[in-house]
Amino acid sequence: MTYEDRLFAALADPTRRAIFERVAGRRQSVAELARVMPVSQPAISQHLKVLKEARLVRDEPLGARRIYSIDPEGLGPLRAWLDRFWTEQLAAFKAAVETADDS
């Protein structure tokens, strides 16, 4: 499984995406997330593990708690992937215009 696979797979689940968005909004602990999300604490931990392996979040101990925060680098590869098509589509558009000019 490539790194890109892990990234896309991590973002595929709605619950996990919601967790990521919350953590991105404000760094917080597992219990804090579990209190507001409609799933159990172990489910939260499992989702966070997947997000961490995709480098979308980081974690840091704080007493008995563990504070999760967004990994600023994490979304970079997604942006890079997206930009490939941006430029690709621009090139295609340009080519289409030039073909139309041949008429």
Next chain:
Amino acid sequence: MTYEDRLFAALADPTRRAIFERVAGRRQSVAELARVMPVSQPAISQHLKVLKEARLVRDEPLGARRIYSIDPEGLGPLRAWLDRFWTEQLAAFKAAVETADDS
């Protein structure tokens, strides 16, 4: 299932993403994809259906064939989602700098 869910779910599968990337590179038929991809023709059709429902591709009949091409609008929502965190992280960074200034 929201539209965003469909979009992320569609991009999660590696095979499907490969199909999307091929179609984005050059518009082509189902058979053409089936010839080069390591899965059967029905599998290709099923993936294309998912991509179409996520508005990532369009299709157009050409005789007995059906030509699939990228939907230029399709990646817009993904970019929008991504930009949310871009600005969000910028704001957080700015806030962190200002807090540091308080020292």
Next chain:
DNA sequence: TATCTTCATAAGTCATGGCTTATTATAAGC
């Protein structure tokens, strides 16, 4: 008309993944 190609759908199989409860480890507070 008969055949061949192209593609979508149906039906069934199997692995994966998201969830649960139970349990354990670690740190904090009385």
Next chain:
DNA sequence: GCTTATAATAAGCCATGACTTATGAAGATA
């Protein structure tokens, strides 16, 4: 030290989804 809080892991359940083969529909070609 004992209890409470926090979080990770284990084990098991179950739905989903990615694939297969089989089939049918629609267009092209002889």
